[in-house]
Amino acid sequence: MRRLPFPFSFCVALAAVSVFALKVPGAGFWGPVLMLGGLVFLHEGGHFLAAKYMGMPVEVFSLGFGPRLLGFKWRETDVRLSALPLGGYVKLAGFNPEEPGADDPYGFLKQPYGKRMLFYSGGILANLATTLVLFTFVGADQARVTKRQESWTVIEVVSGGAADQGGLKVGDELRGIGDLHFPGAEWDAAVAVIQAHAGQPLPFHLTREGKPLELALVPRLDGGKGRLGFMPLPLPMPLERRAYRAGDFLEGGGYALSTSWRLSGQVFGFLKKLVTFQARSAEVAGPIGIIRQGSRAAKASLMDFLFMCGAISLQLALLNALPIPALDGGHMALLTFEKLRRKDLTIELKEKILTGGFLLLASLMALVIVLDLLKLRK
Secondary structure (H helix, E strand, O other): OOOOOOOHHHHHHHHHHHHHHHHOOOHHHHHHHHHHHHHHHHHHHHHHHHHHHOOOOEEEEEEEEEEEEEEEEEOOEEEEEEEEEEEEEEEEOOEOOOOOOOOOOOOHHHOOHHHHHHHHHHHHHHHHHHHHHHHHHHHHHHHOEEEEEEEEEEEEEOOOOHHHHHOOOOOOEEEEEOOEEOOOOOHHHHHHHHHOOOOOOEEEEEEEOOEEEEEEEOOEEEOOEEEOOEEEEEEEEEEEEOOOOHHHHHHHHHHHHHHHHHHHHHHHHHHHHHHOOOOOHHHOOOHHHHHHHHHHHHHHOHHHHHHHHHHHHHHHHHHHOOOOOOOHHHHHHHHHHHHHHOOOOOHHHHHHHHHHHHHHHHHHHHHHHHHHHHHHOO
């Protein structure tokens, strides 16, 4: 009998956790946790497959850093879960690319430039492929929707305005304003009601993070009309779907490409704001912020959750491609520089570059975690 590549107990445990995360109420927390773990697993899986393609044995495949918590042996590879859940790594047998001075018994450094570039880019390619697959499913699902309704969601709240002081938050879904109900009422009618109630409490019926909520907002008199200071956006909600057709996935593929291109532009736009010190702290989200956002998506619908998984996978790919030492893109940049220079950098210089990159990334990670914790207090 052929031996299973993974222990049976591990498979059962993984299946049980998956069912729990997707079906049990409150899984809005566990879903995003598994999302991040799954995306890191796929990223490191890309490096693993690239190493196998090169004929390089892999000593360690780890989710997380630091001390080993648990795991199992698969052939020559120790597949493990480590204590610090801030990424993962693949360690080649007898050699670690993060330690340029380490022994290299299987000849990784003697591999051609193209193969070493493939190893470093393996995780990026895996995350890009994951994004396209997930977005294709989301696009195919949208293609089979035959009936929609519009749901108004708050996308901006003016700081210090009446809506802000009344407790309205970005992401709140409007269910009713006064005697008006959504979906059904026109937004122009809602504006007229707000303008006519300057200085008077106006009941707002909302859904926040999947739970019903009621607020009494008091519009301020401005130019003879009541104003609250917020902006909603109509989001189409599917009501009816037909069965899948083959053409839906072709349409989904087009949706995946266009959406990936659009979101990539937004990521690079944000990075530009970040390096020019124009980004606001509210726009920065670390692991805790991602879990909170993923929780909302998981509670909303499966397709919302899949879309978020695809978006996070795309961001992981793009951020890892940046030419920052200690990231995949940093290794690729150093390798390309040595290729053009036709001479390797000294081991001492490489270690200094990689150490500096690691300290920079550790500092940035600590900063975004602090910002996440500060947001939890609001």
